[in-house]
Amino acid sequence: MSIRLLSPIRFSVAQIFSALVVLAVLCSCASPTAHAQRSVSKRFPAGKNVRVELKNISGTITVESWNRNEIKITASLEAPTANVTPKLMGECVSIDVMGDNRGRGDVGDVNFKIQLPQDSSVDIETRRGNITVSNIRGGLVRAHITSEGDITLSGISASQVLAQNTIGDIFFDGDFSRGGTYQFQSTKGNISVRIPSDSAFRLVAQAPTKKIALNEFWNNGFKNLGDGRKFVGDVGDGRSSVMVTTFQGSITFLRR
Amino acid sequence: MNCEKCQELVGELVDGALSPEDESTLTLHLEECLACSEVRNDLQSIVSFCQSHRGEYSAPPNETALWLRIRNVIETEVQLPATALPAQGFWSRWMSRSWELSIPQLAASAAAMVLIVSLGTTVLLRRWDNGAGKAPVATLPNSDAATRVRDRMREQQQAMDYWNHRVEANKVRWNQQMRDTFDRNVKALDETVNERLNELNRNPHDEFSEAMLNAALNDKLAMLRDFSDL
DSSP states (O other): OHHHHHSOOOOOHHHHHHHHHHHHHHHHHHSHHHHHOEEEEEEEEOOSSOEEEEEOSBSOEEEEEOSSSEEEEEEEESSTTOOOOOEEETTEEEEEHHHHTTTSOOOOOEEEEEEEOTTOEEEEEESBSOEEEESOOSSEEEEEESSBOOEEEEEEOOSEEEEEEEESOEEEEEOOOTTOEEEEEEEESOEEEEEOTTOOEEEEEEOTTOOEEOGGGOOTTOEEETTTTEEEEEETTOOEEEEEEESSSOEEEEEO | OOHHHHHHHHHHHHHTOSOHHHHHHHHHHHHHOHHHHHHHHHHHHHHHHHHHTTTOSOOOSOHHHHHHHHHHHHHHHHHHHHHTSSOOOHHHHHHHOOOOOOHHHHHHHHHHHHHHHHHHHHHHHHHHHHHHHHSOSOOOOSSHHHHHHHHHHHHHHHHHHHHHHHHHHHHTTSOHHHHHHHHHHHHHHHHHHHHHHHHHHHOTTOHHHHHHHHHHHHHHHHHHHHHHTO
16 A cells, blocks of 8 residues: 555546546535525516616616516525515515615625516616616616616617716617607716617707717707807707716717 | 890890899890890790701711812902902903013923924814815816805815715725725716816806816715715
8 A cells, every 4th residue: 555655646638637627616616606696586467557666786787678468587696695675566666685685784796687578667776787778668767877887778769768877888779759858977988879860859968078979960950059068959850858968978879 | 225235245145144244134124125025036046946956957068178168269259359450351461461481491482382383384284185185176266156166066065075974984894896986986076076177267157167067066976875875
């Protein structure tokens, strides 16, 4: 036995490779993050004018429509101690990560995926993290990030759209409804608005950087206020109201 | 014996300290005079009460302190005529006061004054520097618009100080990522505020910059409020 211990042991490349693979698998299974990730999923029946309200702290939020008459909320929790309890109150499904975890300390990221009928309203606010909302045609789409994160709203046809962040870009791709209100504001981010060429609206666009590109939506009726930092004017005969403000970024209007 | 003489001696009568001769004269007067007789009766009843309740009164908790207080009161009353001299102002009294200082005392006083002035200057300069760090860097010229902006900023600063205080108290509970995010975003908002202030410094009547400054200050306040909840 002692002779065997002292003598060199020969390993094949396959043996070494297998051992490394086993080791890697064991390590990844034992890592705290792998254990920490927890998923919560809940479904609610959806009425006609359903509304989803989400108050998150940190993490990505993805909202998309589907053809089912129900709402599915899936949350991926970074911290095992975090608590997410969606509540149904009448026609409104409410998720308050802040309230559900008060006094629990740092709960880490909570990433959401919400699937709901396209006629729903969506009201989302978070302290940080990206928000993506796609193919929603309800009354309201609100995406508010207190600090940083990109906001991407695509396929939106709501009568009221509000998007605001501090650091991060905002992208809107959708329609402006007649009589609707649309506000996009970023402190340090670029704002892009992609709309059909026949869109009709009253626009107030403000950017101290003077980087305002209205492209084919520009017309001579626009008033240039503040030496190119603010433009006010009507596009077409629509009565929807659009306000776009960025303090340190650019504003770009694109034709769909 | 008249009433005056009688009332002088009535105390000694009650104490039983009169000579037999004086006692009989006084007794005769008391039998004839109702007023003096009432005085004798009153005095007699007081003495009798004191004698019958002797030892029942409670002694002062600290006899020495009581006497000291009485003495202080008496001395104060004695000194009152001196303080009741024609009223002199603090400044005139201070100015008319004479100082006798030796050379070492004089040197020590001068050194103390130099030390106090230099310390005071250092503290003031530091405060000034801190204030400049918190408040926007740009200064505004004197005009109605600038005054309006300054007033607005002063109001906002008070609210921001309040929320900032709450944020700082809660910050220890955040993870490092959240702390970094917060600092980055406050910096972005401060940059915006300073840019607008610089613009207003160049053109105090720039309404666009004033409106944008107000919006940026509101955004900063909202962010502080939101993060103070974490």
